[in-house]
Amino acid sequence: MRENGIYILLISVHGLIRGEAPELGRDPDTGGQVLYVLELAKALGRRPEVAQVDLLTRLVQDPGLPADYARPEEALGPHARIIRLPFGPRRYIRKELIWDHLDQLVDRFLVYARELPRLPDLLHSHYGDAGLVAQRLSALLGIPFLHTGHSLGRCKRDRLLQAGGKEAALERTFHFQRRIRAEDEVLSHAARVVASTRQEVSEQYGLYGHFDPRRAVIIPPGTDLARFTPAVGRRADAAVASVVDRFLSRPRKPLLLCIGRPVPSKNILGLVEAFGLDAELRAKANLLLVAGHHEDIRDMDEEGRRTWESLLLTLDRHDLFGSVAFPRTHAPGDIPGFYRLAAQRRGVYVNPSVQESFGLTLIEAAATGLPVVTTDSGGPRDIVANCRNGAVVESLEPAALSAAIREALDDPARWAVWARNGLRRVRDTYSWDAHVDKYLKVLQRVLKRGRKRIRRERASVDPAPGTSPFLHARAALICDLDGTLLGDRDALDQLLAWIRRQRGALAFGVATGRRLDSALWALHAWGVPEPDVIISGIGTEIRYAFNRTPDLAWENHIRQGWRREELAALLKDVPGLRPQNRRRQGPYKLSYTVRPGRFPPLEEVAASVNQAGLRANLVYSESRNLDVLPHCASKGHAVRYLAFKWGIPLDRFLVAGDSGNDRDMLLGDSLGIVVANHSQELGELRGRSRVYFASQAYAAGILEGIRHYSLRLPLPLTPDPAPAPPSSGGSASRG
Structure with missing residues (x-):
């Protein structure tokens, strides 16, 4: 890492990513996005103004894949590398x-x-x-993030x-429902959304209620x-030609x-239909399909297998064998050669996609001097307008596509102009520089606009005075209060006895929706000694036991972008929403009672907040x-902050809860416990x-x-016998 400059973390978690000979097309998830993030990192x-760029992705330990994907780190250059971390199943x-598993x-x-x-x-x-x-890391660490959707x-x-x-x-x-909810959340929090074309901003991102076009930037x-250069002379590469x-x-x-890739959105089958139905085009030209890698169609994923089976049936139905080349596999270095071979034979590159965010292959074709014919499917429209190197077909009808290809082949003078235009204009518009x-x-x-430079040395997480229990703890137990820790006196006594036996090795805390004074009152009423840490207000405040010291760094973190009064005014007229009493409110929390029959869908309320230019975390329980709450505050974020600050791995955090405001605390690497009296x-x-x-x-x-978790914890556990069934101790209504 250079001493000075920006440190950038790129995040791309799916597909197979490696720096040397990326296996583009090996499966539906390993395509243009993989190539883009690799080239961007390099x-x-x-x-010189970049100190370091890291590409964070998934570590995969799968016997059916090369060992490259199980390497924790891989250099992409002197100041760029891939970082692979394991999460989810070991297999791909x-x-x-x-x-x-995110x-x-x-x-x-x-x-x-913590080791950086x-x-x-x-x-x-x-x-x-x-x-x-990225959205969750941004909220936890206070680091702004950019987002590119790709699709x-x-x-x-x-x-x-x-x-x-x-x-x-x-x-x-x-x-799709989960994916679209996540995309809405990401678009509402990203500092900038990076798009490739104007069409992508207006017609694709514009479908999302949480998207603010003012935060979009177009960077082709x-x-x-x-790699992608025009052919020299008239001789084709012999190895590519033989394939x-x-x-x-x-x-x-x-x-x-x-x-x-062999997926429906690429519409390769539509191109084969267009070619097969046009006898004049078949007489004029051959067709080369480079549709991923496979040794045996039967071993492909279901989507790829169906696509290839349909392709072969269509080739047979139109009797296209001898006119269509469809290699099962190829070397990564063959791709530029395929473009050059088509250019030398005075052909065209055809993009039949029904939806294309950008169209990387179109600029690769331009860089090799190969004219293009493309459907009007998104990004390709902008590319052809910039490069002036081909034709755009507005219809997806096979006859319209084949007619445009014939016209491109029939005019040699125009073909030559398109080839020259592509070579010249791609360097001005679509170079990596x-x-x-x-x-x-x-x-x-x-x-x-943010903090000018966000540099946080390890010193920023030095212990605060009077917080020694976390300094020596090897594990932590964080419990929701009402309905989880409190509710059964006999069982509570047994739990407190267990906690006392772990003193020195275990940090104990509560995470509650109550205010601090209310939480302390409830703990006292039930005879619970003051915990080492109290996370109150659903994660809006952290206080340590010694002198009830507030964690000011956490408060400073969550207050960024919090506009409480404007949020209260916005939510005032939402039907079915009634503010709870003043004791339920806090400087970083607005609390409401909901009437389900009148209250609109939560997604609509969140969209209204976003459209007003406000940022908040809406927790429904x-x-x-x-x-x-502030957009970066929650019980789960507070627990992760404690883990990061005190260096206790999250897989040594036991967290227990019973309701929706405990949900994000229970996910991830922590060891979650949901008590039997949990809400639906x-x-x-x-x-x-x-x-x-x-x-x-x-x-x-x-x-x-x-x-249940005793074997995973670094504590000298002496499990007690199972407690008796719960007694009828009262339970408060909120966690």
Whole structure:
């Protein structure tokens, strides 16, 4: 890491990412996004104003994959590297299955970050899953983040529904509801949203209620102009030509090239239909399909297998064998050669996609002197307007696509002009140098508007006076108060006895929705000694036992962007929402009682808050309470802050709760305990490996969870016998 300069953390969590010979097209999740983040990291690392750029992704230990993906670190250059952290299953999984494990990645990075000489100045997430990670790290560490969607759930869902997909089946496969909720949350908190084209801003991000177009910046991606170069002379690369020509009966005809993953959105099947239905086009040209890697179609994922089976059936139905080349696999170095071969044979590059956020292959074609024909599917419209190197087809009808290709082949003079235009204009608009110049200007504005430079040395987490229990603790127990810790006196006495036996090794705390004075009153009433830490106001305040010392760093952190009075005024007229009494309120908390029949969907309320330019965390619990907090405050964030500050790994935090405001505290690497008397909103956490649902209520359930996790804790545990069934001690209504 350079001594001076910006430290940038890129986050891209799905797909297979490695610096050497990336396996683009190996599966549906390893495509243009992987190439983009790798090239961006390398380009940024070469700039003197960048101290370091790290690319955070998933460590995969899968016997069916190369060991490269299990390396914790991989250099991409002197000041750029890949960081791989394990989270979720050891095996490789598709991106739709990653969402349940993202909290674990947040926790793993917090542990990793303690060993860094400094924290990143800025985060940049790619795709919705990484965006959720960045949003939570941003809230915990106070680091601004940029976001690039690459593709969006609303657009994909609408496209598949229009193609005849059934909503229930699509939801089972793609989990669109979760993805779209996450994308809305990310878009509402990102400091800037990086888009490639104007169309992407207006027609794609514009579908999201939480998106503010004023925070969008358009920075077209770059391409590697050292790899993608025009052919020299008329001889094609012999190795590439041999891969292609073995499929073709007349290989010297003009060559139409299409490169894309075997997924429906790339519409490769539509191109084959267009080619097969146009006898004149078949007579004029051959078609080359580079649709990912596979050794055996039967071993592909379901989506890729269906696509390839349909392609082969269509090739057979139109009798296209001898006119279409479709190599099963290729070397990464072959890709520029495919473009050059098509250019030498006076062909065109064809992009038939039904939806394309950008269209990286189109600028690769331009850089090799290959004209293009593309559908009007998003980003390609801007690329052709900038490069002036081809035709845009407004219709997805096969006849319109094939007619545009024929016209491109029939006019040699226009073909030559398009080839020259692409070569010249791609360097001005789509080089990595041009991309990084714009990118760094955006970063500097974001950092200047925030804290100018966000540098946090380890000294910023030095212990505060009087907080010694955390200095020596090897584990921590944090319990929700009402309905979890309190409610059964006999079981509570047994739990307190266990806590006393762990003194010195265990830090004990409570996390509650009550104010500090109310929490202390309840603890005293139940005979609970004052804990080592009290997280009150649903995570808006942290105080330590000795002299009830407030953690001022936490307060300073959550107050950023908090506009309490404006939020109160905005929510005043929301139907079904009534402010709770003054004792429930706090300087960083607005609390309301909800009438479910009249209260609008929470997503609509959140959208209204966002559209007003306000930022807040809306916590809905027990189907009747709504708490409005600073956007970076919650019980879960407070627990992670404690783990980071005191260096206690999150997998040594036992956390217990019973309601929705405990949810984010129970997720991730912590060891979660849900007591039997929990509210229904926690039911969706069943089945998670680090969330234990106790069969007993209140403190008895906590003891049951402690016994369940005993082998994972670095404590000399002496489990007590199971306590008796809970007595009828009273329970307050809120955690």
